[in-house]
Amino acid sequence: MSRYSVSAAIVAALLSGTASVRAADLIEPVYEAPAPLPVSTSGWYLRGDVGYVFKGKASGEWDFWNQFPGVEGIDDTYDYDTFNLDSTASFGGGIGYRFTDQLRTDATVDFLRTNVEGETPCPFMVQTDPNGLALPFDAACDLKASTKASVWTAMANAYVDIGQFGRINPYIGAGIGAAHVKYEDVTEDQVCGAPYSCPYTGVHEGQSSWRFASSLMAGATVDITGQLKLDAGYRYTRIEGGDAYGYDAADTSFGATGVQGRDDGLNLHSVRAGLRYEFGATSYGDAHSGGLSSYR
Template identity: 55%
Template sequence: MLRKTVLAFAAAVLFGAPAFAADLIEEVPPAPIPLATSGWYLRGDVGYVFKSNNNGHWDFWNQFPGVEGVDDTFYYKDFDLDDAASFGGGVGYRFNDFLRTDVTADYFSPDLDGRRGCPSYIAATQYGQAAPDITCKYKDSADVDIVTVMANAYVDLGTYSIFTPYIGGGLGAAYVDYGNLKVEQCGTSDCGASPNDNVFHNKGEDSWRFAGSLMAGVTMDVTGPLKLDVGYKYTHITDGDAFGYDAADRATGAKGAQIKDDGFDLHTIRAGLRYEFF
């Protein structure tokens, strides 16, 4: 009897041990499978464009009968585009974890403020001023609308927790549309103090130009498909026509652009959202 009891106990231990051991091992759930996106995404951005210096040159038109024409060309360095907000959006495609591209359009509308010195013969004939004591100047003001359309490529530099830094670059075009320029001719710092002070209006020009940009920033995962993008963007826009001649110059035969800019270097801090489609 004892022998049968021992044999039964041994069999229970021998054949029941695997099941007992299996019960002690906690079952590991399968690893989650990341959701695959289609690669396509939409983006929207807002930004702040910092003040940009705008250099260029302008032609002085001689209205005197018989010698009408451009007498001289002067260079200016004191035209500034004021700070302004920018708004943009675009559509893109992600090829893999490191490379993505998009096409974007951005718009901003800064004010332009400028200062130019009067030519010496204007200072002499209208204000009796001679070098080095010339105080005659032109005060300029206008508004500008700028739209950039860019094709961009980005390299994502790896993901760290929920953050993905990136660098990028873009090529495209910019549409620059100047409003009418108000020019105040001032004999002293106090415009309107002299009877020879005057106000002119020059028609604004518009043109498409080449543009290029460089970007750097970081993306933060908000949800699976939604990303927050914060970064810096540098944009260079090439030179072009800015303003035509005023009515008095045009009446004596002046045509085309009187003032031409040397282009812009724009510095923008921006933030936006990207939504990736599954």
């Protein structure tokens, strides 16, 4: 082979290698996307809440004790015309567990203290003036009672989180448990319209009792971070009836014992807001790209 033939072969080989390199450059490298990080949907959480309990109307009844010698005892049972609970604040907290994206449960304890006022017409037997004479029916005699009640509730609750809409997750829930209702001493005044005088005032010892309680809830959770949530919603709580107060000193001096007044149950309507911290939640940015992720 001549010198020129060898040179031509070397040049051809170099050109062929260059073309192969350029062709390889046209094929882009393929990278596998990293597997998504697992999203935590379960775990323990703590919660704390404050609420506003709306003014409500309940019902109640009381027994009239006849003091007349020889016939001492309960003559009749009367209903309260009004039995009102003032609006007040409530405070609560609890611990819970999230099982899935949709299902969670918690145990909560809540407290409230409210003014209670009741009013009922005087029975005919107590419509007497200071001289012991019966008052006419137009005397407009009423018995007005006032006290304070403290209510503790211990509830086991379950919630269904409906779905995530951005940072907002609506929910519904229900709970059952127990309530401890304690009345302070009840002051009862006999009030008559002018010109009649009704000087009676009695003090009745307040009673306390444990009762069955149930509740329904609806609201929404707003993600502040992956773990920290703002929880706001409405709650209705039904507390079964129980003892309210005993007899005053005048009735007990004539042999009265036990409970004189009872409530027929309390219906509490409230709005609440609080914070919930979920230990098992995934922090923002871990589950989805772009910085906005599910709260779980």
